[in-house]
Amino acid sequence: MLTEKQISEIREHLDKAQNPLFFFDNDADGLCSFLLLARYAGKGKGVAIKSFPDLNQSYVRKLYELKPDYIFVLDKPLISKDFLEEARKLGLPLVWIDHHDVEIENFEDISYYNPIKQEKKSSEPVTYLAYRVSKRKEDIWLAICGCIGDNFLPDFIDEFAKKYRELWKQDIKTAFQALYETDIGKITRVLSFALKDRTSNVVRMLKFLLKVKSPREILIDEPKNHILFRFNQVNKKYQKLIEKARNFVSGKKLIYFQHGGDLSLSADIANELSYRFPGKIIVVAYMKGTKANLSLRGKGVKRITLEAIKGLKDATGGGHEDATGAKINIGDLSKFKERIEELIEQGF
Ligand SMILES: [Mn+2]
Numbered sequence: 001m002l003t004e005k006q007i008s009e010i011r012e013h014l015d016k017a018q019n020p021l022f023f024f025d026n027d028a029d030g031l032c033s034f035l036l037l038a039r040y041a042g043k044g045k046g047v048a049i050k051s052f053p054d055l056n057q058s059y060v061r062k063l064y065e066l067k068p069d070y071i072f073v074l075d076k077p078l079i080s081k082d083f084l085e086e087a088r089k090l091g092l093p094l095v096w097i098d099h100h101d102v103e104i105e106n107f108e109d110i111s112y113y114n115p116i117k118q119e120k121k122s123s124e125p126v127t128y129l130a131y132r133v134s135k136r137k138e139d140i141w142l143a144i145c146g147c148i149g150d151n152f153l154p155d156f157i158d159e160f161a162k163k164y165r166e167l168w169k170q171d172i173k174t175a176f177q178a179l180y181e182t183d184i185g186k187i188t189r190v191l192s193f194a195l196k197d198r199t200s201n202v203v204r205m206l207k208f209l210l211k212v213k214s215p216r217e218i219l220i221d222e223p224k225n226h227i228l229f230r231f232n233q234v235n236k237k238y239q240k241l242i243e244k245a246r247n248f249v250s251g252k253k254l255i256y257f258q259h260g261g262d263l264s265l266s267a268d269i270a271n272e273l274s275y276r277f278p279g280k281i282i283v284v285a286y287m288k289g290t291k292a293n294l295s296l297r298g299k300g301v302k303r304i305t306l307e308a309i310k311g312l313k314d315a316t317g318g319g320h321e322d323a324t325g326a327k328i329n330i331g332d333l334s335k336f337k338e339r340i341e342e343l344i345e346q347g348f
Contacts, residue, residue, distance in 0.1 A: 001115050001118065001119060001122055001124065002113055002118070002129055002132070003118075006113055007129070007132050007133055009111070010095065010111075010113060010129075013070065013072075013093070013111065014037060014041045014072075014133070015041075016070070017041065017043070017044065017068075017069060017070035018043070018069050018070075019043065019045075019066075019067065019068050019069050019070070020038075020041060020044035020069070020070040020071070021045055021046075021047065021062065021063070021066050021068030021070070021071055022034045022037065022038060022045070022046045022047070022073075022074060023049050023055055023071065023073045023074065023076065024047070024049065024074040024075055024076070025049055025075035025076050026048045026049055026050050026195050027075075027150075027192060027267065028127075028145055028146055028148075028150065028188050028191055028192045029075050029125040029126055029127050029146045029147075029150040030048065030049070030074055030075040030076070030126070031048070031146070031195060031209075032127040032130070032145050032146025032149070032191070033075055033097070033125075033126040033127045033129075033130040033146060034046045034074055034130075034206075035139070035142050035206075035209055035210065036127065036130040036133070036134045036136070036142055036146070037072065037133060037134060038210055039134065039136065039139055039142075039210060040134035040135075040136055040139075044068075046206050047059065047062050047066075048195055048202060052316075052325065052327055053077060053078050053316045053317075053325070053327065054076070054077075054078035054080045054083075055073060055078065055079045055080065055083055056080045056082075056083065057080055057082035057083055057086075059083060060082065060086045063086060063087065063090060063092065068092065069092065070092065070093050070094075070095070071087055071093070071094045071095070072095045072096075073094065073095070073096045073098075074097055074098075074126050074130070075097070075098060075099070075126040076096075076098060077098055077100035077104075077318060077319075078102065079096065084107070084110075088109065093111070094109070094111065095110075095111045095113070096110055096112045096113065097113045097114070097126050097129055097130070098112075098113070098114045098126065099115055099116060099122070099123070099124060099125055099126055099129070100114075100116070100318065100319060101116050101120075101302075101319075101320065101321075102318060113129070115129070123152060123320070123321075124147075124154075125146055125149075125150035125152050126146070127142075127143055127145075127146025127147050127149075127150070128146070128147055128152065130146070131143035131146075131154075138213075140156065140159065140160050141160065141187070142215075143160075144157070144160050144178075144184055144188075145184065145187055145188040146188075147175065148175040148176070148184070148185060149179065149188045149192060150175075151179075151322075151323065152175050153174060153178065160184075164184065164215065167182060167183040167187070167215060167216075168182055168183075168184060176274070176275040177275070179271075179275070180272065180275055183219065184215065186219065187215050187218050189231070189268075190218055190219070190227060190228060190231040191209075191227075192268065193230060193231045193234040193235060193238070193268075194227045194230050194231060196234055196263055196264075196265075201226065204226065205226070205227055234263065234265075237261070237263060237265070238268060241259055241265060242272060242273075244257070244259075245257040245273060245284070246276075249273075249277055253279075253280055254280070254282075254344055255273055255277060255280050255281070255282050255283070256284075256285075256337055256340075257269065257273075257283070257284050257285070258284070258285035258286075258287060258292070258333075259284075259285070259286060259287070260286070260287045260288070264286040264288070264293055265286070266284040266285060266286040266293055266295040267284075267295040267325070269284045269295070270282045270283075270284040270295035270296065270297045270323075273297070274297035274298065274323075279299075281296070281298035281299075281301060281304070281340070281344055282295075282296065282297040282298055283295075283337070284296075285333060287330055287333075290329060290330055290331075291327055291328070291330060292328050292329070292330050292332075292333050293325070293326075293327050294326040294327070294336075295323075295324075296319075296325070296326065297322065297323050299322055300321065301321075301323065301324055302318070302319060302321050304343050304344070304348060305317045305318070305319070305324040305326055307339070307343055307348065308326075308336055308339040308343060309326055309328060309336070312328050312329070312332045312335070312336065313329060313332070314328070314329060315327065315328040315329070315332065
């Protein structure tokens with residue numbers, strides 16, 4: 001948990017910035033963190049980060065294009081050296097808010113906030129921290145979206161449920177239950193899928209979401225609602241993949257599924273499988289070019305992930321205790337899968 005002092009420091013940075021640029025992870029938590037902070041500040045631009053695992057050098061050009069006076073990086077565990085150097089060269093203050101369990105170098109000129117540094121068991125998503133910073137009650141629904149998208153049910157859930165009864169259901173006990181069974185969950189999935197669109201459409205979506213007054217607007221089924229239109233497009237592909245993935249469920253503890261195509265849906269598929277099939281270890285691979293992007297879910301899956309990528313060439317991986325991502329060469333995929341099977345067998 002960040003202290004009140006840290007929260008007000010972040011607020012001060014936002015107040016000071018004239019033209020902040022927010023780089024955020026390309027998922028519901030990243031997006032909602034950005035929206036909460038930018039809606040509070042009433043200024044600034046957002047860029048979704050598609051590079052993995054780090055915010056890489058390809059984003060340097062955004063600094064020249066958008067000419068910010070402040071950089072905020074949200075929900076991203078790593079920033080490449082080149083990017084940091086460039087930000088430094090331009091004299092831009094950098095505020096980095098994250099919640100992944102990573103060791104990062106201590107740079108004096110970077111304001112780094114991560115609740116895990118105080119308390120290993122901390123698991124609040126960045127959205128939760130951003131909501132503590134912004135404290136805008138009218139944005140509570142965005143705070144809920146970012147939190148449940150990251151499998152976290154925040155302490156202000158009852159307040160939300162009271163205010164938006166029609167977006168909630170009785171007897172919701174877990175974050176993922178909310179994600180898959182309620183209308184606020186559907187809104188979260190809409191936001192997440194709408195990020196998987198052409199850059200120009202994403203920019204348009206961000207503009208809309210910076211202004212939108214009510215969550216209900218997102219679910220209005222009309223032609224000009226491009227966000228919902230995109231969701232329905234992606235969701236069609238997604239549902240087919242989920243159906244396929246279900247065929248790989250067996251008596252074994254591991255559910256392994258891989259897919260290709262133009263859209264990476266591995267994190268979304270892995271999340272839903274982990275909800276539908278509790279107690280399993282889930283591995284979903286998205287194959288693109290020579291690389292496989294992996295999403296893993298399950299109890300203690302971080303240890304398994306790190307062990308399984310050991311020694312594989314150019315492999316990276318990490319994340320949270322029970323939810324990780326990794327990137328490996330496709331040539332190593334079958335070895336990786338074998339290792340995972342062995343590790344599960346050994347009760348690693
Ligand atoms: Mn994220």
